[in-house]
Amino acid sequence: MSKVYNWQLGRKMKYPYDENHPDWQFAFVFNINRCIACQTCTMACKSTWTFSKGQEFMWWNNVETKPYGGYPQNWDVKLLNMLEKVNPDKQAWSADKGGTEKPYGTFQGMTIFEAAKKNISPTGSQRALGYLPTDAEWRSPNIHEETAAGDTMKKGEWGHSTQLPEHKVWFFYLQRLCNHCTYPGCLAACPRKAIYKRPEDGIVLIDQERCRGYRKCVEACPYKKSLYRPTTKISEKCIGCYPRIEGKDPTLSSNGVPLETRCMTACVGKIRLQGLVKKAPDGTWANVPDNPLHFLIRERQVALPLYPQFGTEPNGFYIPPRWVPRSYLTQMFGPGVDAAIEQYVCPDRELLDVLQLFRASQQIIFKFKIEKGPKVAELEVTLPSGKKKTQEVYNDTVIGYNKNGKESIRITVEEPTFERGSEHVNSI
Amino acid sequence: MHESEHPKNSPVEPEDPMMLKAEPVSGDPEVMLACIVEEYARMGWGADEIMELFDKPFFRATNGLKALFGEDEIRKRIESTLRQCGVLRCKETHAEPETEV
Numbered sequence: 001m002s003k004v005y006n007w008q009l010g011r012k013m014k015y016p017y018d019e020n021h022p023d024w025q026f027a028f029v030f031n032i033n034r035c036i037a038c039q040t041c042t043m044a045c046k047s048t049w050t051f052s053k054g055q056e057f058m059w060w061n062n063v064e065t066k067p068y069g070g071y072p073q074n075w076d077v078k079l080l081n082m083l084e085k086v087n088p089d090k091q092a093w094s095a096d097k098g099g100t101e102k103p104y105g106t107f108q109g110m111t112i113f114e115a116a117k118k119n120i121s122p123t124g125s126q127r128a129l130g131y132l133p134t135d136a137e138w139r140s141p142n143i144h145e146e147t148a149a150g151d152t153m154k155k156g157e158w159g160h161s162t163q164l165p166e167h168k169v170w171f172f173y174l175q176r177l178c179n180h181c182t183y184p185g186c187l188a189a190c191p192r193k194a195i196y197k198r199p200e201d202g203i204v205l206i207d208q209e210r211c212r213g214y215r216k217c218v219e220a221c222p223y224k225k226s227l228y229r230p231t232t233k234i235s236e237k238c239i240g241c242y243p244r245i246e247g248k249d250p251t252l253s254s255n256g257v258p259l260e261t262r263c264m265t266a267c268v269g270k271i272r273l274q275g276l277v278k279k280a281p282d283g284t285w286a287n288v289p290d291n292p293l294h295f296l297i298r299e300r301q302v303a304l305p306l307y308p309q310f311g312t313e314p315n316g317f318y319i320p321p322r323w324v325p326r327s328y329l330t331q332m333f334g335p336g337v338d339a340a341i342e343q344y345v346c347p348d349r350e351l352l353d354v355l356q357l358f359r360a361s362q363q364i365i366f367k368f369k370i371e372k373g374p375k376v377a378e379l380e381v382t383l384p385s386g387k388k389k390t391q392e393v394y395n396d397t398v399i400g401y402n403k404n405g406k407e408s409i410r411i412t413v414e415e416p417t418f419e420r421g422s423e424h425v426n427s428i
Numbered sequence: 429m430h431e432s433e434h435p436k437n438s439p440v441e442p443e444d445p446m447m448l449k450a451e452p453v454s455g456d457p458e459v460m461l462a463c464i465v466e467e468y469a470r471m472g473w474g475a476d477e478i479m480e481l482f483d484k485p486f487f488r489a490t491n492g493l494k495a496l497f498g499e500d501e502i503r504k505r506i507e508s509t510l511r512q513c514g515v516l517r518c519k520e521t522h523a524e525p526e527t528e529v
Contacts, residue, residue: 170455416514
């Protein structure tokens, strides 16, 4: 096992291969606060890549309901339980946050790679701790997830029914696809060395000719985003819509500029921003403060990785939903949750401007610039702590540039309007 | 073959997938409602547009909140939130497609 540096854990960790980083890394930010689970992203992906025989239950992109749902069912709870069993009461973070080296502190527990060596089964140890979901768990991506919002049944309406604990209706939607991890569990586990990260953009692919369908990747991917296709007897996964990333879509990208993936561009709720971040030779993120992803993830830390404690250094990041209990969110996104939400609820001038870039253009935005304007409003915002704060809104214009350095989109924040309530006679 | 005990009387297996398990997770639907309304106000949606999210049964989260609070209450809360946070307006200008020389 090699020792590799995982910035999300704030420390080195064991991994089966040496560090070998791409020039650019595919990454994305999802703003969970705005998702209403319309599933347009899911269908955009499905209708593009997984509409064939044997792919019926294959959803490279899915949107699941938390805290109940998961595709496959309970994927995260199962793995968290396995880790807890191997390393009881020690899956914790220290609070020594500092700089780019350890932005969330240090994870003191075990990753899936480290825990695998302590979990010896009759067939030996795994390369990454994981499990193979049953067919039933894959069968339906959203089964029974939102029953809490269904019609109310009267007590005792069903004979011999079970009385469940009362649960108030709240949940949030979690959008998921392959995280194109820096240290992929699937790649580590593949006995055929059929899985690789592309040096040009860090997209993780399965070589369909080398794969023999042993399903070790399905077992090892902590996010369960490597899927087995029974008709071809090999595994498949999200390919990051790489023809679009390469700018080779002849209809939409005649000038060769990279485009966001299908699932990203289809998002009607404007919750998604995807792009490429420049990697430094040592594998860290190059300091490019005017890249919108770098700004949101590294500089402001308003977007956080999903289950960073698994140790794969995922490249998908989430702005956490602000109505959800913090302990739940901290388990899911690590210790940066409080600071991220605090910033997001009352965004400063620059953050508010950059947030407007979500789903503004199909072209990947490599750089943004802000043209400053006068102050147009002051809004009173209630922070999660209950304190009041004043948010200043400026008539700024944020400009997004594509890979060629050409302007792709220009968004101007205008003065907010205030709608009068229906109690006013002259209201519409 | 004769089983001494009928299966329905035998104890539930610990790993029985059909066994009903439920545990409440603390959370507040009122905060959820206020946050969702504010999010869409920040995207430039007015009260009527936001109300549609609650009316349509396809959006289970928002429609579930309407079932919980009732239509009048939802409308009242949307208007009250918009009065406080306002509706953020943005003007988008897309660049002309680059033409090949």
